[in-house]
Amino acid sequence: MKKITYLLFFVLSFSVYAQPSYIYTFKSADSITRYIEQNKLMFQPEDVYITKDFESFKAYSETKYYQTPRIYIFNSEGDFLETITNVNAERKLSNFKRIKKKPARNESNLDFWTQxxxxYKSENLYKDTHTYTYTFVINWYLLDTEQKPIVLKLWKEWYDVLLRQKAAGEDIQIILLNIDAQDYWELSPTWREYVLENLNRNEIKQ
Structure with missing residues (x-):
């Protein structure tokens, strides 16, 4: 009963930011893998994550961080530093000295995300306890609208630059967070319908 009440609250009040022409559907590990391969994204499987359940997705999607294409940067203490967009990505990612050092005020820390x-494949909880100099969270989804070529190019370029930095010795973590609704949540057919109805009713911030 508690879960039903909680989900009903979601249906009545849920607000997300989604690209106007993007049609949300539930995704699976297979559909995510297929999208990565078909679009030659070259994402390393160990970097790809999803939200673990509906409640986690709801909490995350109600924040200003539910946007793409964006990169969110955290320091070794898990403090949020800044957001990278296509405007400043090349300058920041090519030289980490240009990343802000002072934590942003009143922002969620990394634990809010990783918990x-x-x-997406093993279904294991995120449990990386290593302290990285920086953690980069890249939101992405299975985009299939007219903006797809442009956005895919950004994701590819950003990820490639971060991999090169990592290969050069930078102690960084990359989290490729797929922000689609997931089959893994095992919602009932009725609630799947309600979730998609509400997701597709709203518009997305770019």
């Missing part, structure tokens, strides 16, 4: 994540 809600599981690996």
């Amino acid at each position: 809600k994540l599981i690996h």
Whole structure:
């Protein structure tokens, strides 16, 4: 009963930011893998995560961080530093000295994100305890609108630059967070319908 009440509250009040022409559907590990391969994204499987359940997705999607294409940067203490967009990405990612050092005020820390994540294939909870100099969270989804070529190019370029930095010795973590609705949540047919109805009713911030 508690879960039903909670989900009903979601249906009545849920507000997300989604691209106007993007049609949300539930995704699976297979559909995510297929999209990565078909679009030659070259994402390393160990970097790809999804939200672990409906409640986690709801909490995350109600924040200003539910946007793409964006990169969110955290320091070694898990403090949020800044958001990277296509305007400043090349300058920031090519030289980490240009990343802000002072934590942003009144922002969620890295734990807010990672406690809600599981690996998209293994379904294991995120449990990386290593302290990285920086953690980069890249939101992405299975985009299939007219903006797809442009956005895919950004995701590819950003990820490639970060991999090169990592290969050069930078102690960084990359989290490719797929922000689609997931089959893994095992919602009932009725609630799947309600979730998609509300997701597709709203518009997305770019």
